[in-house]
Amino acid sequence: xxxxxxxxxxxxxxxxxxxxxxxxxxxxxxxxxxxxxxxxxxxxxxxxxxxxxxxxxxxxxxxxxxxxxxxxxxxxxxxxxxxxxxxxxxxxxxxxxxxxxxxxxxxxxxxxxxxxxxxxxxxxxxxxxxxxxxxxxxxxxxxxxxxxxxxxxxxxxxxxxxxxxxxxxxxxxxxxxxxxxxxxxxxxxxxxxxxxxxxxxxxxxxxxxxxxxxxxxxxxxxxxxxxxxxxxxxxxxxxxxxxxxxxxxxxxxxxxxxxxxxxxxxxxxxxxxxxxx
Amino acid sequence: xxxxxxxxxxxxxxxxxxxxxxxxxxxxxxxxxxxxxxxxxxxxxxxxxxxxxxxxxxxxxxxxxxxxxxxxxxxxxxxxxxxxxxxxxxxxxxxxxxxxxxxxxxxxxxxxxxxxxxxxxxxxxxxxxxxxxxxxxxxxxxxxxxxxxxxxxxxxxxxxxxxxxxxxxxxxxxxxxxxxxxxxxxxxxxxxxxxxxxxxxxxxxxxxxxxxxxxxxxxxxxxxxxxxxxxxxxxxxxxxxxxxxxxxxxxxxxxxxxxxxxxxxxxxxxxxxxxxxxxxxxxxxxxxxxxxxxxxxxxxxxxxxxxxxxxxxxxxxxxxxxxxxxxxxxxxxxxxxxxxxxxxxxxxxxxxxxxxxxxxxxxxxxxxxxxxxxxxxxxxx
Numbered sequence: 001x002x003x004x005x006x007x008x009x010x011x012x013x014x015x016x017x018x019x020x021x022x023x024x025x026x027x028x029x030x031x032x033x034x035x036x037x038x039x040x041x042x043x044x045x046x047x048x049x050x051x052x053x054x055x056x057x058x059x060x061x062x063x064x065x066x067x068x069x070x071x072x073x074x075x076x077x078x079x080x081x082x083x084x085x086x087x088x089x090x091x092x093x094x095x096x097x098x099x100x101x102x103x104x105x106x107x108x109x110x111x112x113x114x115x116x117x118x119x120x121x122x123x124x125x126x127x128x129x130x131x132x133x134x135x136x137x138x139x140x141x142x143x144x145x146x147x148x149x150x151x152x153x154x155x156x157x158x159x160x161x162x163x164x165x166x167x168x169x170x171x172x173x174x175x176x177x178x179x180x181x182x183x184x185x186x187x188x189x190x191x192x193x194x195x196x197x198x199x200x201x202x203x204x205x206x207x208x209x210x211x212x213x214x215x216x217x218x219x220x221x222x223x224x225x226x227x228x229x230x231x232x233x234x235x236x237x238x239x240x241x242x243x244x245x246x247x248x249x250x251x252x253x254x255x256x257x258x259x260x261x262x263x264x265x266x267x268x269x270x271x272x273x274x275x276x277x
Numbered sequence: 278x279x280x281x282x283x284x285x286x287x288x289x290x291x292x293x294x295x296x297x298x299x300x301x302x303x304x305x306x307x308x309x310x311x312x313x314x315x316x317x318x319x320x321x322x323x324x325x326x327x328x329x330x331x332x333x334x335x336x337x338x339x340x341x342x343x344x345x346x347x348x349x350x351x352x353x354x355x356x357x358x359x360x361x362x363x364x365x366x367x368x369x370x371x372x373x374x375x376x377x378x379x380x381x382x383x384x385x386x387x388x389x390x391x392x393x394x395x396x397x398x399x400x401x402x403x404x405x406x407x408x409x410x411x412x413x414x415x416x417x418x419x420x421x422x423x424x425x426x427x428x429x430x431x432x433x434x435x436x437x438x439x440x441x442x443x444x445x446x447x448x449x450x451x452x453x454x455x456x457x458x459x460x461x462x463x464x465x466x467x468x469x470x471x472x473x474x475x476x477x478x479x480x481x482x483x484x485x486x487x488x489x490x491x492x493x494x495x496x497x498x499x500x501x502x503x504x505x506x507x508x509x510x511x512x513x514x515x516x517x518x519x520x521x522x523x524x525x526x527x528x529x530x531x532x533x534x535x536x537x538x539x540x541x542x543x544x545x546x547x548x549x550x551x552x553x554x555x556x557x558x559x560x561x562x563x564x565x566x567x568x569x570x571x572x573x574x575x576x577x578x579x580x581x582x583x584x585x586x587x588x589x590x591x592x593x594x595x596x597x598x599x600x601x602x603x604x605x606x607x608x609x610x611x612x613x614x615x616x617x618x619x620x621x622x623x624x625x626x627x628x629x630x631x632x633x634x635x636x637x638x639x640x641x642x643x644x645x646x647x648x649x650x651x652x653x654x655x656x657x658x
Contacts, residue, residue, distance in 0.1 A: 175379075175382035176384060178347075179378055179382035180395070181348075181369040181370040182347055182370070182376045183370075183375065183395050183396035183399055183443070183447065185395070187370070189399060193395075198386070
């Protein structure tokens with residue numbers, strides 16, 4: 001009797017716990033299909049209109065409920081975000097993996113110190129990094145724009161890739177590389193045939209993570225994006241400033257879906273690799 | 278000592294030297310800033326078709342030496358030559374040796390056949406020949422039908438065999454084995470010992486086998502190099518090492534032994550056990566041991582015989598402290614007059630034995646082997 005009661009209490013806690021985490025996100029998703037243009041909290045009827053307007057299709061909604069600049073600028077921001085995320089994630093994956101390999105392979109003095117140095121940018125307050133990058137770019141005279149966003153993102157994305165690839169390397173039997181050399185393979189062949197396949201899931205996972213973090217970054221990007229180069233999060237922020245309109249729910253929901261897909265892919269790749277040891 | 282011992286026990290001098298190690302030194306820095314001397318002047322020649330075991334406790338330098346031969350570690354000084362060619366400037370992947378790793382180190386993302394063919398592929402052997410030779414090697418280790426499996430789908434013993442096949446398929450001048458049997462259970466280990474010996478005969482490759490297991494070493498080796506503190510204490514055939522250990526360390530490390538230290542006086546050993554222990558005068562002459570010389574005498578438990586206490590033939594008197602039944606024999610632990618313990622093997626299991634019983638012990642003087650000096654770590658004796 002008693003145990004059933006406490007079990008139920010525990011279940012209730014579990015439900016509340018997940019509601020606490022997911023209710024706000026779930027609501028946005030629901031609201032994005034609510035046709036009520038005035039008050040999104042009152043359900044009127046199901047509609048795809050908010051999604052249609054984002055993509056520039058005509059919809060039977062009043063102009064007042066839409067953001068003026070909608071489609072063109074939004075698509076420009078999405079494009080910027082995708083370009084920045086692709087380049088920054090690729091570059092930081094390359095650099096982060098190389099750094100992880102270097103610290104794994106060579107007996108470096110002060111190795112712990114260098115590892116800490118690699119991880120620090122990740123833990124640095126975004127606002128500090130943002131300001132620092134802004135001041136740096138301005139003082140050496142680089143015009144703010146897509147390039148500065150890419151460089152800025154790399155500075156902290158490398159940390160994430162470094163950690164994931166390092167963990168993967170730490171789990172690798174060091175005698176595998178020795179066995180390869182012992183069997184007559186050149187260092188390059190060893191890397192191509194043994195090391196890279198072993199760490200590839202980590203590298204891919206790092207790439208995915210770096211990509212969604214870059215897509216999602218607001219604070220740092222806000223400081224270093226300049227006037228013309230607006231990424232999606234910065235654009236959304238500027239829209240919100242002029243009031244919360246139903247359209248924003250649709251944008252947020254799509255961004256959410258996109259992140260979930262990329263993150264799931266990353267998790268799937270890592271899980272598959274762990275199963276294979 | 279090592280050099281002299283080496284020549285004395287060399288049985289196959291007509292063969293060519295395949296591996297020659299000269300004065301190998303290697304030390305490591307410890308994280309605390311100290312230095313560990315893993316190798317302190319090791320000399321070792323290994324001949325074609327020879328099975329040599331590097332035996333010693335952990336941290337004695339045997340694995341370091343193996344890693345220096347395979348090229349994963351460098352020597353601080355000294356030289357390693359394989360087939361007469363110095364390996365000093367050759368990286369691991371250009372050396373004509375292959376290794377069976379303790380962890381097997383099979384490539385988990387490749388099939389068994391791909392694992393075995395890896396070395397041939399690196400050597401540029403064509404696909405067809407590669408597969409044929411890999412299958413042949415797999416056949417040799419008795420896993421003919423496992424080629425398409427992944428290493429994770431094999432048992433530990435099977436992985437061990439694949440690791441062996443992967444190493445021998447390249448026909449190295451020298452096969453290095455780094456404690457390859459330590460992860461296997463006892464039965465499998467004994468089976469693999471026999472098979473390794475068979476493979477070595479079939480292939481005609483010199484094997485250098487690292488282990489800390491004396492039974493393994495005694496079973497398989499043509500010669501055993503006993504390592505201690507970065508040096509070879511003795512290099513000789515298993516029989517020679519068992520019968521004539523060159524130092525106290527070797528005597529203690531190989532087999533069970535009873536040690537008495539004392540001074541020689543008129544063909545007897547005066548030690549703290551009370552009675553003077555008779556020595557073999559032939560041995561004294563041969564080794565030039567004079568009266569007053571400090572020596573350690575070694576006697577194996579199986580060379581001690583029971584007799585009545587205080588009997589005329591009893592050279593030692595003792596009291597039984599413990600009786601351990603070992604199946605085909607008893608091991609007795611007895612206390613001598615000076616409270617030191619002595620081990621005795623009794624093969625006649627029908628002898629009535631009880632704890633607290635007083636017994637006499639006798640031995641044939643020629644079974645008492647003498648070691649000069651009495652301190653275990655005085656150089657290499």
